[in-house]
Amino acid sequence: MGLLTGETLGPLAVAVAVFLLLVDLLHRRQRWAPRYPPGPMPLPGLGNLLQVDSLDRRCSFTQLRHRFGDVFSLQLAWTPVVVLNGLVAIREALVYRSEDTSDRPPVPMFQHLGCGPQAEGVIFARYGRAWREQRRFCVSTLRNFGMGKKSLEQWVTEEASCLCAAFADQAGRPFSPNALLNKAVSNVIASLTFGRRFEYNDPRYLKILDVMEEVEKEHSGFLTQVLNAIPVLLHIPGVVAKVFPGHRAFMALLDELVAEHRMTRDPAQPPRDLTDAFLDEVEKAKGNPESSFSDENLRLVVSDLFTAGMVTTSTTLAWALLLMILHPDVQRRVQQEIDEVIGQARRPEMGDQAHMPFTMAVVHEVQRFGDIIPLGAPHMTSRDTEVQGFLIPKGTTLITNLSSVLKDETVWKNPFCFYPEHFLDAQGHFVKQEAFMPFSAGRRSCLGEPLARMELFLFFTCLLQRFSFSVPAGQPRPSDHGVFGPIVNPSPYQLCATPR
Numbered sequence: 001m002g003l004l005t006g007e008t009l010g011p012l013a014v015a016v017a018v019f020l021l022l023v024d025l026l027h028r029r030q031r032w033a034p035r036y037p038p039g040p041m042p043l044p045g046l047g048n049l050l051q052v053d054s055l056d057r058r059c060s061f062t063q064l065r066h067r068f069g070d071v072f073s074l075q076l077a078w079t080p081v082v083v084l085n086g087l088v089a090i091r092e093a094l095v096y097r098s099e100d101t102s103d104r105p106p107v108p109m110f111q112h113l114g115c116g117p118q119a120e121g122v123i124f125a126r127y128g129r130a131w132r133e134q135r136r137f138c139v140s141t142l143r144n145f146g147m148g149k150k151s152l153e154q155w156v157t158e159e160a161s162c163l164c165a166a167f168a169d170q171a172g173r174p175f176s177p178n179a180l181l182n183k184a185v186s187n188v189i190a191s192l193t194f195g196r197r198f199e200y201n202d203p204r205y206l207k208i209l210d211v212m213e214e215v216e217k218e219h220s221g222f223l224t225q226v227l228n229a230i231p232v233l234l235h236i237p238g239v240v241a242k243v244f245p246g247h248r249a250f251m252a253l254l255d256e257l258v259a260e261h262r263m264t265r266d267p268a269q270p271p272r273d274l275t276d277a278f279l280d281e282v283e284k285a286k287g288n289p290e291s292s293f294s295d296e297n298l299r300l301v302v303s304d305l306f307t308a309g310m311v312t313t314s315t316t317l318a319w320a321l322l323l324m325i326l327h328p329d330v331q332r333r334v335q336q337e338i339d340e341v342i343g344q345a346r347r348p349e350m351g352d353q354a355h356m357p358f359t360m361a362v363v364h365e366v367q368r369f370g371d372i373i374p375l376g377a378p379h380m381t382s383r384d385t386e387v388q389g390f391l392i393p394k395g396t397t398l399i400t401n402l403s404s405v406l407k408d409e410t411v412w413k414n415p416f417c418f419y420p421e422h423f424l425d426a427q428g429h430f431v432k433q434e435a436f437m438p439f440s441a442g443r444r445s446c447l448g449e450p451l452a453r454m455e456l457f458l459f460f461t462c463l464l465q466r467f468s469f470s471v472p473a474g475q476p477r478p479s480d481h482g483v484f485g486p487i488v489n490p491s492p493y494q495l496c497a498t499p500r
């Protein structure tokens with residue numbers, strides 16, 4: 001202790017500071033690569049964390065884009081991040097450079113929640129064999145669904161009837177549609193994964209839905225962000241159980257459903273659903289340590305399908321109904337098309353889409369305007385790559401600003417208005433638009449897109465075939481501004497559903 005006199009303390013402090021700065025610089029060496037995208041000057045240790053005010057991200061990011069252009073860099077503590085904006089840059093990165101940009105940044109929390117190297121689910125799986133196997137499996141199961149008895153389209157159509165019945169039960173009184181939309185949409189995932197649906201008032205179903213809501217809150221919570229930023233904290237005994245009780249409860253509920261499934265499964269019959277098909281693959285993979293088909297991974301894949309497939313679709317439907325009560329003229333034109341093409345006697349089918357350009361345009365415009373996942377899902381470069389002439393080294397997190405594509409002012413006539421004509425030509429035919437990217441693009445794009453499109457079209461047309469929707473008498477016109485978050489919901493609203 002005697003050594004730490006005033007004279008030695010000074011130089012020692014300087015040495016420690018220099019050492020820490022060097023460690024810090026080492027973790028940010030990416031930035032010194034030639035042609036690295038420009039960005040604000042990072043502080044030692046924190047990087048730009050203070051500059052991107054997490055409460056007001058939209059604003060601070062808009063300023064950064066103005067200053068640095070469509071491709072700019074940030075340093076979030078020790079994580080190098082490149083933000084991509086606009087159709088041209090995002091298409092180049094996700095489509096033309098897909099091979100280099102399809103990894104995901106590691107999420108430390110998942111390593112403590114039952115994920116292992118061969119069991120990573122799909123959404124957050126690293127770019128490699130386990131991801132490729134599971135992605136291929138999900139895509140082909142979705143495509144082949146219905147080899148058995150009932151096609152996915154039949155499941156969705158029948159669920160749409162149940163949803164209509166529940167709307168009719170409201171007897172024209174004002175209500176908020178979100179809870180019922182959630183129930184209908186999760187039942188579609190339940191039919192895909194477990195070959196069954198639940199009654200809307202089944203206590204077990206209500207518990208599952210409650211737990212899923214809790215999981216969503218846990219995953220986007222502040223504490224989770226802190227734990228992911230400072231992963232050593234996850235090693236403190238008891239922390240994981242304390243912070244993620246919902247996640248555990250959800251996994252336990254899924255395990256129960258899988259266990260019930262095993263008992264009723266008949267291996268001689270074709271698979272009834274995704275779980276059966278998965279169990280067949282587990283059987284085939286016995287003795288292959290490299291395979292990602294395992295009991296641990298089954299629950300993660302199923303849980304991924306529920307989390308990715310539910311809130312996204314039901315939020316989009318909540319936007320659709322909100323926009324219909326705000327734009328009654330558009331609602332009337334959709335109903336007119338339904339009456340002409342389908343009538344009242346039969347249920348809508350996917351085949352009707354080809355004859356319903358206006359309805360198709362409205363559904364697309366709902367997704368464009370609703371813009372529910374503004375920043376997409378994070379990607380990471382798996383090797384050095386180039387976007388818009390900038391060099392992006394391996395291991396850089398990429399944020400794809402899908403919102404900047406869906407509302408790109410150089411592409412859309414009225415980017416900030418609800419305007420179905422964006423998807424119609426002068427003759428009233430439906431036209432596809434390259435900048436329609438709510439499902440992202442490239443190898444990591446949404447694998448549930450065909451199912452999501454089916455649900456959006458069938459639920460939407462079934463509802464408008466049976467009901468007219470309106471702002472409840474005496475209530476103010478709801479706002480069409482979203483509530484910003486990882487998923488953008490419409491501001492809470494009520495509507496009246498009047499039978500037609």
Ligand code: HEM
Nearest residue numbers: 122123308309312313316377439440444445446447448452
């Ligand atoms: C309107 C509804 C939906 C929207 C807007 C949507 C959008 C997205 C987006 C933006 C991504 C991230 C893509 C990327 O990383 O670049 C994604 C990924 C994913 N989505 Fe969807 N999605 C929807 C419905 C669904 C449904 C119904 C399912 C399930 C059947 C699903 C399953 C997935 C999965 C598994 C991934 C991860 C893919 C991967 O990492 O390889 N989604 N979705």
Ligand SMILES: *[C@@H]1O[C@H](CO)[C@@H](O)[C@H](O)[C@H]1NC(C)=O
Nearest residue numbers: 058059061062083401403404
């Ligand atoms: C994404 O794009 C929108 C629209 O151009 C913009 O307002 C927002 O600030 C952008 N966000 C980021 C993270 O760049």
